Amino acid sequence: MKRIALITSGGDAPGMNAAIRSIVLACHEQDIQCLGFFHGYNGLMHDEFKELTVDLVAPIIQFGGTILKSARCKEMHQNSGVEQVASTLTRHSIDALIVVGGDGSFRGMMALQPYWQGHLIGIPATIDNDLACTDKTIGFATAVSTATHAIDKIRDTANAFERVFIVEVMGRHSGHIAFNVGLATGAEAILSFENCDSKNLEQVQADLINQIQSQRQHNHSGFVIVLAENLWPGGPHGLQAALRETAHIESAVCVLGYIQRGGNPCPEDRILATELGIEAVRAAKNRSGVMVGKVHGQISINCIIRATEQSKPVDQALRLAYNQICQLT
Ligand SMILES: Nc1ncnc2c1ncn2[C@@H]1O[C@H](COP(=O)(O)OP(=O)(O)O)[C@@H](O)[C@H]1O
Ligand SMILES: O=P(O)(O)OC[C@H]1O[C@](O)(COP(=O)(O)O)[C@@H](O)[C@@H]1O
Numbered sequence: 001m002k003r004i005a006l007i008t009s010g011g012d013a014p015g016m017n018a019a020i021r022s023i024v025l026a027c028h029e030q031d032i033q034c035l036g037f038f039h040g041y042n043g044l045m046h047d048e049f050k051e052l053t054v055d056l057v058a059p060i061i062q063f064g065g066t067i068l069k070s071a072r073c074k075e076m077h078q079n080s081g082v083e084q085v086a087s088t089l090t091r092h093s094i095d096a097l098i099v100v101g102g103d104g105s106f107r108g109m110m111a112l113q114p115y116w117q118g119h120l121i122g123i124p125a126t127i128d129n130d131l132a133c134t135d136k137t138i139g140f141a142t143a144v145s146t147a148t149h150a151i152d153k154i155r156d157t158a159n160a161f162e163r164v165f166i167v168e169v170m171g172r173h174s175g176h177i178a179f180n181v182g183l184a185t186g187a188e189a190i191l192s193f194e195n196c197d198s199k200n201l202e203q204v205q206a207d208l209i210n211q212i213q214s215q216r217q218h219n220h221s222g223f224v225i226v227l228a229e230n231l232w233p234g235g236p237h238g239l240q241a242a243l244r245e246t247a248h249i250e251s252a253v254c255v256l257g258y259i260q261r262g263g264n265p266c267p268e269d270r271i272l273a274t275e276l277g278i279e280a281v282r283a284a285k286n287r288s289g290v291m292v293g294k295v296h297g298q299i300s301i302n303c304i305i306r307a308t309e310q311s312k313p314v315d316q317a318l319r320l321a322y323n324q325i326c327q328l329t
Contacts, residue, residue, distance in 0.1 A: 001030075001032055001095045001096060001284060001285050002032060002033060002093070002095060003032065003033045003034075003035065003092065003093055003094050003095055004023070004027055004032055004033070004034050004035070004094065004095065004096050004097070004098060004281065004284060005034075005035045005036075005037055005044070005049070005089060005092065005094040005096070005097045005098070006020065006023055006024075006034060006035070006036050006037070006052065006068070006097075006098045006100070007036075007037045007040050007041065007043060007044065007068060007097070007098075007099055007100070007101075007105075008020070008040065008066040008068045008069070008070045008100045008101060008125070009040035009041060009070055009071070009072075009073075009099055009100070009101035009102075009104075009105035009108065010040065010070060010072065010101040010102045010104050010105045010126065011070070011102060011126055011127065011128075011261060012064070012065050012066050012070045012139075012261060012262075013102075013125040013126050013127050013137070013138055013139025013140075013142075013143075013261065013269075014064040014065075014127075014138075014139045014142035014143070014261070014262070014263055014264065014265035014266070014269055015125060015138035015139050015142065015265040015269035015270060015272065015273040016065070016066040016068075016070070016100055016125050016138065016139070016273070017057075017060040017061065017063045017064070017065070017066055017067055017265075017273075018060075018061045018138075018265060018269065018270045018273035018274055018277070019100050019123055019125065019138060019273040019274075019276060019277045019280075020036065020052070020057055020060065020066065020067060020068060020100070020277070021057040021058070021060050021061050021274070021277070022273060022274040022275075022276075022277025022278055023098060023277040023278075023280060023281055024052045024053070024054060024056075024057045025054060025057070025277075025278075026277060026278045026281035026282070027052075027281055028053075028054050030281065032281070033051065034051070034052045035049045035050070035051055035052065035092065035094070036049060036050055036051075036052040036067075036068045037049040037068070037088075038050070038068055038069050039068075039069045039070065039071040039073075040069075040070050040071040040072065040073050040101070040105070041071075041073035041075075041076045041081075041085055041105075041108055042071050042073045042075075043068075043069075044084075044085040044088050044089065044097075045073065045075060045081060045084045045085055045088070047088050047091075049092075061270055061274075062264050062265070062270070063264065063265075064142075064261075064262045064263045064264055064265060065262065066100075070101075072104070073108075076108045076111060082108075082111045082112055082115055083115055085112060085115075085116075086112060086115035086116040089116055089118055090116065094118055095118055095119065095284070096118055096119035096120070096121060096284035096285075096288075097109070097112075097116075097118060097119070097120055097121070098121045098122075098123060098280050098281075098284065099120070099121070099122050099123070100122075100123045100125045100138075101122070101123075101125055101126070102124070102125065102126030102128065102130070102131065102137070103126075103130060103131055103307075103308045105122070106122045106131075106291065106304045106307060106308045107308055109122060109289070109304055110289075110304060110305065110308070113288075113289060118288075119284050119285075119286075119287065119288040120288050120289055120290075120304070121280045121283050121284050121287065121288070121290060121291075121292065122290070122291035122292070122304050122307070123138070123273075123276045123277065123280050123291070123292055124137040124138060124276075124291060124293055124307070125137055125138035125139055125273070126138075126139060126140070127139045127140055127142075127143035127170060127171075127177065127260055127261055128140070128170065128171050128172050128174055128176065128177065129174070129176035129177070129312070130171070130172065130173075130174040130176065130312060131291070131293075131307050131308065131312060132302075132306065132307050132308075132309075132310035132311065132312040133291060133293045133295065133300060133302035133306055133307040133310070134291070134293025134294055134295060134300065134307070135293075135294055135295055135296065136268075136272065136294070138265075138269055138272055138273045138276065139261075139265070139269060140176065140177070140269075141266050141268040141269050141272075142263060142264075142265045142266045142268075142269045143170070143177055143260040143261065144177060144180045144181055144184065145266050146259060146260050146262075146263055147169050147177060147181040147256055147259075147260050148181055148184045148185055150167075150256055150259060151167055151181065151185040151187070151224060151226070151256075152185060154167060154224065154254055155185065155222060155224060157222070157252075158221075158222025158223065158224055158252075159221050159222040160222075161222070162220050162221065162222060163222055163223075163250075163251070163252055164212060164222070164223045164225065164243070164249060164250070164251035164252070165222060165223070165224050165225065165251065165252050165253075165254060166225045166227055166236040166239055166240055166251050166252070166253050166254070167187075167224060167225065167226055167227065167236075167253075167254045167255075167256060168227045168228075168229050168235060168236045168253070168254070168255045168256060168257075169181055169226060169227070169228060169229065169256055169260065170229055170256070170257070170260050170261070171192075171228050171229060172229070172230065173193060173230055174193065174228075174312070174314070175190075175192030175193050175194045175195075175228050175314050176312075176314055177228075177260070178190055178191075178192040178226050178227070178228040179192060179194070179314045179315075179318045179319065179322065180318065181226055182226040182322065183318060183321060183322055183325070185224065185226070186224075186325075187224045187225065187226040188211065188212075188215065188223045188224055188225065188329070189208055189211060189223075189224075189225040189226070189326075190225075190226045190322055191204065191208070191225060191226070191227045191228065191231060191232070191239075192226075192227075192228035192231060192314070193228060193231060194313065194314045194319060195319060195322075196231060198231065201232070201233070205239075205242055205243075205246065208225070208243075209243065209246065209247045209249065211326075212243075212247075212249055213247070213249075225239075225251075227239060235255075236253040236254075236255060237253055239251075240253050272294060275294065275299065276292050276293070276294070276299075279292045279299050279301075280292045283301055287301060289303060289304055289305070290302060290303055290304060291303075291304050291307040293307070
């Protein structure tokens with residue numbers, strides 16, 4: 001194997017730079033040239049790249065975002081776009097493409113498979129943690145930590161003003177961030193896809209109102225609701241209006257948004273990214289169509305189809321812990 005191409009794609013995640021660094025260092029050690037293409041699949045489409053050297057990546061492990069930039073690329077949904085990417089890879093005599101990204105980016109790899117003979121390797125990186133075949137994706141631990149610290153601060157105002165707060169967290173359609181952050185901050189309520197029937201939100205709302213009213217009778221602290229994005233019609237403001245209109249409950253809304261995606265990666269993400277980067281280069285020699293992950297503390301290499309198609313539910317133990325805590329408080 002002489003030449004590897006590398007992209008970061010989809011939502012940026014803290015730890016992507018650590019993965020880039022590790023891949024480049026592993027390539028250097030094995031005399032493999034590493035070309036970094038910019039802006040996800042767009043860079044492969046438009047031949048926008050730079051050779052990645054040890055000097056270039058040496059100081060980046062601690063930084064969020066990605067030095068290769070990231071993007072979403074509409075053209076990849078059409079055969080002509082995929083063919084263009086394949087032709088760039090062929091023109092540069094690339095032996096393997098490593099994609100650092102989420103499930104969408106891996107679907108891009110699957111689309112590329114029929115058009116390109118080189119080896120395709122995925123490294124899971126998304127704050128949402130919604131990829132199977134790995135306990136955690138790169139960026140998730142940092143996002144949980146960032147959101148936890150943010151809600152700790154919100155909690156001070158919630159308590160001081162005895163106010164209900166609705167805090168929206170990211171996760172697209174999965175509740176990994178919501179549940180982990182909700183438990184870590186001692187949120188009074190977690191509203192996410194896994195514990196709310198989206199077809200019966202009226203019941204969810206009625207239960208929530210009961211919970212708020214009964215807490216009000218017993219103590220005078222704040223009430224923090226962690227709400228998963230895309231769950232409630234009209235988002236957190238929709239829920240805020242519903243609480244006001246049905247039960248005269250006033251609340252404050254805080255959307256954590258992109259704060260969760262940025263910032264320096266925590267040690268766990270740096271270490272995970274470093275390990276997966278090294279393993280990805282090793283796998284690139286003789287495997288293709290696989291994602292390198294970590295399951296129960298061990299490196300695990302699985303087919304990208306399985307990683308993207310299989311669902312990864314929020315840990316049952318977390319949900320049980322939340323239910324138990326709710327009963328005790
Ligand atoms: N079904 C698909 N076929 C081809 N390419 C895809 C597909 N889904 C996603 N991609 C490519 O991967 C990019 C990133 O996917 P996206 O879902 O936005 O982020 P993530 O990889 O973080 O899940 C998309 O912009 C697109 O270029
Ligand atoms: O950057 P955009 O296009 O606003 O996308 C927002 C989405 O990206 C994320 O931050 C990360 O998702 P992906 O890693 O799957 O791209 C989601 O939590 C959120 O729903």
